[in-house]
Amino acid sequence: MYRTPYLVFKSARLESEWSGGGTQKGVGLHPALYVVVLAAAHWHYRTLGKPAELTCLLRTPEEQKAIYPDRRDFRSPHEFGRAADLRTLGLSPETSRLWEEWLNLTFSYRGKAGARTALVHEVHGLGEHLHLQIGPQEAAPKMPESFVLHSVT
Numbered sequence: 001m002y003r004t005p006y007l008v009f010k011s012a013r014l015e016s017e018w019s020g021g022g023t024q025k026g027v028g029l030h031p032a033l034y035v036v037v038l039a040a041a042h043w044h045y046r047t048l049g050k051p052a053e054l055t056c057l058l059r060t061p062e063e064q065k066a067i068y069p070d071r072r073d074f075r076s077p078h079e080f081g082r083a084a085d086l087r088t089l090g091l092s093p094e095t096s097r098l099w100e101e102w103l104n105l106t107f108s109y110r111g112k113a114g115a116r117t118a119l120v121h122e123v124h125g126l127g128e129h130l131h132l133q134i135g136p137q138e139a140a141p142k143m144p145e146s147f148v149l150h151s152v153t
């Protein structure tokens, strides 16, 4: 996977997931998630002059239950490779709001009506962050066998 100077990782696990490592159960990241995260990281760099920090990608069902112990049926797009969290610590509330707004204007959510691609929120135990998500209706094309359309012989 393309390494970008616009993004840094909170942990080696995250870098592995981003690079296609997936999880033990074979869950990988949605191809559109890369597009949205890279665009968000580019915006962050243009605005603040430093890379965005990725703090969460994939989450196991056990990790999800640990975060939401009272909502055992509550599933997260992080469990299905359709979400990423970026750090907002140190950003002014106005900057966080502009970041969220730009992402929602640029990337419509394809799925449940009223849901949004970007959401700055506070989750118990995780602190405030920018949550990015890809809707279940978003197309996930297969990787082609070759990216070269025409070869010159």
Ligand SMILES: [Zn+2]
Residues within 6 Å of the ligand: 056, 078, 083, 084, 085, 130, 131, 132
């Ligand atoms: Zn999240």
